[in-house]
Amino acid sequence: MIEPLKVLIVEDEALLAMELESLVEEAGHSVVGWATSSAEAKSMVDSTDADIAFVDIHLTDGPTGVDVAHYIGERKRSMVVFMTANPKRIPDHFAGAIGVIAKPYTMNGLTSALRYLQEGVRRPPPVSQRPAGFTLSPAFEAVWAPAA
Amino acid sequence: MDWKRTREPADAWHMTDDLHVEHGKGDPFAAAIRATRMSMIITDPRRPDNPIVFANDAFLRLTGYGRDEVIGKNCRFLQGPKTDKAAIAEIRAAIEDKADVSVDILNYRKDGSTFWNALYISPVSNDKGELQFFFASQLDVSDRKRSEHRITADKDRFEKAVKERTAELEAALEAQTTLLHEVDHRVKNNLQMISSLIIMQSRTIKDEATKRSLKTMLERIEALSTVHRRLYQSKDVSRFDVSDFAKDLVTDLLTASGRSGIKSKLELEPIVISAEKATPVALMVNELVTNALKHAFKEGPDGTTAGRIGIKMSQPDGHFNIEVSDDGVGMAAANGDASFGMRLIKSLARQLHANIEWRDAGPGTKVVISMPNEPQQKGTLS
Numbered sequence: 001m002i003e004p005l006k007v008l009i010v011e012d013e014a015l016l017a018m019e020l021e022s023l024v025e026e027a028g029h030s031v032v033g034w035a036t037s038s039a040e041a042k043s044m045v046d047s048t049d050a051d052i053a054f055v056d057i058h059l060t061d062g063p064t065g066v067d068v069a070h071y072i073g074e075r076k077r078s079m080v081v082f083m084t085a086n087p088k089r090i091p092d093h094f095a096g097a098i099g100v101i102a103k104p105y106t107m108n109g110l111t112s113a114l115r116y117l118q119e120g121v122r123r124p125p126p127v128s129q130r131p132a133g134f135t136l137s138p139a140f141e142a143v144w145a146p147a148a
Numbered sequence: 149m150d151w152k153r154t155r156e157p158a159d160a161w162h163m164t165d166d167l168h169v170e171h172g173k174g175d176p177f178a179a180a181i182r183a184t185r186m187s188m189i190i191t192d193p194r195r196p197d198n199p200i201v202f203a204n205d206a207f208l209r210l211t212g213y214g215r216d217e218v219i220g221k222n223c224r225f226l227q228g229p230k231t232d233k234a235a236i237a238e239i240r241a242a243i244e245d246k247a248d249v250s251v252d253i254l255n256y257r258k259d260g261s262t263f264w265n266a267l268y269i270s271p272v273s274n275d276k277g278e279l280q281f282f283f284a285s286q287l288d289v290s291d292r293k294r295s296e297h298r299i300t301a302d303k304d305r306f307e308k309a310v311k312e313r314t315a316e317l318e319a320a321l322e323a324q325t326t327l328l329h330e331v332d333h334r335v336k337n338n339l340q341m342i343s344s345l346i347i348m349q350s351r352t353i354k355d356e357a358t359k360r361s362l363k364t365m366l367e368r369i370e371a372l373s374t375v376h377r378r379l380y381q382s383k384d385v386s387r388f389d390v391s392d393f394a395k396d397l398v399t400d401l402l403t404a405s406g407r408s409g410i411k412s413k414l415e416l417e418p419i420v421i422s423a424e425k426a427t428p429v430a431l432m433v434n435e436l437v438t439n440a441l442k443h444a445f446k447e448g449p450d451g452t453t454a455g456r457i458g459i460k461m462s463q464p465d466g467h468f469n470i471e472v473s474d475d476g477v478g479m480a481a482a483n484g485d486a487s488f489g490m491r492l493i494k495s496l497a498r499q500l501h502a503n504i505e506w507r508d509a510g511p512g513t514k515v516v517i518s519m520p521n522e523p524q525q526k527g528t529l530s
Contacts, residue, residue: 013337019344022351058333085336086329104340104373107347107366108404131403132396133377 002122004029005114008050008078010041010068012060020054020083023107027114038064042071050078051121055097057084069095079121081113087135094137102133109133120144187211187286189223190272193279197222198243201281210288212258223284226265228256239269246271246279252289264293332380339373364438364489371397371434375426388426390468391416391461397430398437398459405441409454416461419468421521428496429470433459435489436472436515444476444512468521473514 007024009031011017021031032048035041037060045053045068053072057065066089069080073096080097082090087100094100098120101113112131119126125144130136136145181188187207191198199220208215211226218225227236235253242249248270255265266287272280343366350362378393379385398412421429437457445455460471497504502519 013341015341015344016337019347022348085333085340088329102377103336104343104370104377106370106373106400106404107343108400112403129399132374132399 002118005051005118005121006030006032006049008032008041008044008048008053009034010036010053010055010059010065011083012036012056012058016056020110023110024114027111029114029118035059037061038068038071041068045072045075045078052079052081052098052117054081054083054101057082057086057089063089066091066095069097073097081117092138094139096139097137098140099134099136102135105133187288189218189284189286191223191282191284193243193282198282207286210257210263210286211255217258226255228254228260228262230254230262231256239267242269243282246273252293255286262290263288264290328380328385332376336373336376339369339376343369343373367401367438368431368434370400371430372427374400375430379423379426386423387420388423390419390421390426390429392418393426393430394433394459394461397433398457401434401437401441402457407441407445407453409452410441410445411456413456413458414460416459417463419461419463419521421468425500425521428499432493432496432500432502432517433470433472435493439489440472440474440476440513444474446477463521466520468519470517471514472517473509473512475509475512478508478510478512 007029009017009020009024011020011034014036017034017036021034024031032050033044035044039061041053041055041059044050053068055065055068055072057063059065059068065082065084069082072078072080080095082094082097082100083103083105084090084100085103087102090097090100098117101110105113109131112128113134116126116128116130116134119128120140130145182204184204185206187210188204189200189207190202192201195201199222200218201220203215203218208218211218224236231254235251238251239249239253248268250266250268253265253267254262256262266289267284268287269282269284272283274280346362346366346369350359350366353359353362374393374396375388378396379388394416395414398414402410402412437459440457444457445453447453456475458471458473460469460473462469493504496502497517497519500519502517505516507514507516
């Protein structure tokens with residue numbers, strides 16, 4: 001059995017954060033924090049030991065999710081997956097993130113993404129099929145899903 | 149007329165500029181140059197600062213100077229503050245190279261007024277190839293320059309107007325695009341919230357039948373979510389690739405069912421339909437696939453379920469056909485005619501002007517939907 005993930009949720013919509021937390025926990029992982037703004041997210045990144053952060057692009061202080069991803073990338077302790085309804089706002093280099101789960105995701109889409117990410121983080125590269133609605137960044141695509 | 153006989157010394161003409169002087173009087177070329185309406189001068193580069201040694205009356209009329217004011221001077225007194233430095237440099241370079249030059253230059257009269265001078269300068273050498281003089285003619289082209297300027301100004305004005313209009317339209321388009329993205333973003337977020345609300349509510353419910361109803365509702369909303377996730381991925385927001393959607397939907401429904409024994413067989417041509425058809429088509433496909441998953445397959449003695457669900461999409465000749473098939477228990481055993489799902493499928497089919505047919509595929513069932521799908525032209529959607 002693969003060790004579960006410690007997840008940080010960076011999401012300004014309470015309802016979505018709540019539901020994401022339930023799904024994460026149902027899948028056997030744990031949620032180490034929930035931040036709604038970039039400042040809150042940064043301080044939580046420093047105070048928790050999350051394996052992975054799900055980061056919405058749009059937070060309470062504006063479209064600062066990419067900034068949060070950069071911050072997390074510099075600390076090199078956690079990995080980032082964007083979760084956004086507006087994937088076009090993600091820069092081409094993905095700010096070092098693994099990829100993006102496009103909203104609206106389905107319940108199964110998210111569960112599959114969690115399994116895929118768990119494999120990718122703990123025992124890369126992941127063996128499960130990449131779920132619909134999940135896009136890898138070019139950098140991770142090269143490592144996790146190289147073209148045959 | 150045999151003028152050679154009366155020929156005078158070769159440089160007789162520049163002894164004086166008086167038409168009536170005896171020297172050069174017999175030279176018809178000298179006479180012509182003196183009398184022509186074309187302004188002409190001759191300069192002597194062998195003397196210091198290349199001074200004017202001859203100027204005809206037309207030159208004096210054009211520039212407003214007296215002969216005694218120009219003879220012995222370099223032509224640069226014609227230049228003024230607004231004279232183009234590049235034109236001056238061009239002339240200077242030609243003179244240094246002993247070459248021809250033709251240039252339009254702004255010159256100044258004695259009274260300070262300006263005129264556009266179509267200046268032509270050419271070097272004159274003797275038989276040995278030694279430079280003797282420069283010959284220069286001046287033509288007042290102020291009228292031509294004025295109309296050129298007017299045309300340029302008109303062109304600039306039109307270009308400016310076009311630029312402004314283009315900027316306005318671009319700004320309007322930008323605003324519209326921003327608005328579209330904003331609305332798109334909200335629709336997606338709201339769909340996500342609706343799903344979340346249903347899932348959370350469902351967790352609190354003990355009754356299995358109610359739970360199943362909520363799950364069916366969630367599946368329908370997730371089908372809409374999948375449409376919306378796919379809808380604005382392409383550049384053209386009015387068109388929708390239904391085969392990409394079908395792949396996402398079937399993969400998602402099959403994994404969600406948790407029954408790994410059921411395989412999918414997808415034969416999907418890339419088919420583009422108008423965005424307005426995307427939602428009803430998506431809901432129909434969702435109903436048919438979930439229906440098959442729920443009713444077509446019976447659990448085997450070992451507790452697992454095996455089977456195959458096939459989706460085929462093709463577009464023969466102005467039509468769009470969808471076939472959803474399974475190799476399950478067949479129609480007789482799977483009876484859901486009165487269900488809400490069935491009513492939904494039939495109503496959506498009516499909306500799409502689609503024919504829908506249930507066929508016994510022995511084994512299993514095949515549902516065939518066929519609807520007109522005219523080639524979509526850009527911008528035909530109102």
